[in-house]
Amino acid sequence: MEGMVFHSSELTLKGGDILFMYTDGVTEAMNEKEELYADERLVKFLNSVQKNSVKEIIGGLMDDINIFSQGVPQTDDITIMAFQFKHKNKFID
Numbered sequence: 001m002e003g004m005v006f007h008s009s010e011l012t013l014k015g016g017d018i019l020f021m022y023t024d025g026v027t028e029a030m031n032e033k034e035e036l037y038a039d040e041r042l043v044k045f046l047n048s049v050q051k052n053s054v055k056e057i058i059g060g061l062m063d064d065i066n067i068f069s070q071g072v073p074q075t076d077d078i079t080i081m082a083f084q085f086k087h088k089n090k091f092i093d
Contacts, residue, residue, distance in 0.1 A: 013085040018054060020046065025076035029065050037068055054082040 013019065022042075029037040045064055049057050058080050065078065 015085060015087060017085045018050075018057070019083045019085070020057070021081045023077060023079040025074065025078040026061070026065065026080065028076055029069050029078065030072055030075065031069050032072055037065060041068070054084050058082055 027037050027039050027042055041064075042061075045061060046057070049060055052060065061080060062078075
């Protein structure tokens, strides 16, 4: 997008690490009181399920968003992706 500034960085995943990505529709989901799901609730949820499988994390998050929103229609798309690095770190000389 013209005029946007993008940054890049690197990270090293270890066996079992999960990379979690989401769109702003997750944290901007609203309930009937017009409260946002918000970053704090997402972090609290993710901390509570960090030992779960990727499938359980994504399914659980969608359930939590639906419970929170209490049937209020979505105002934005909700996209969630998570990848778990399964390979044990082995360095080859």
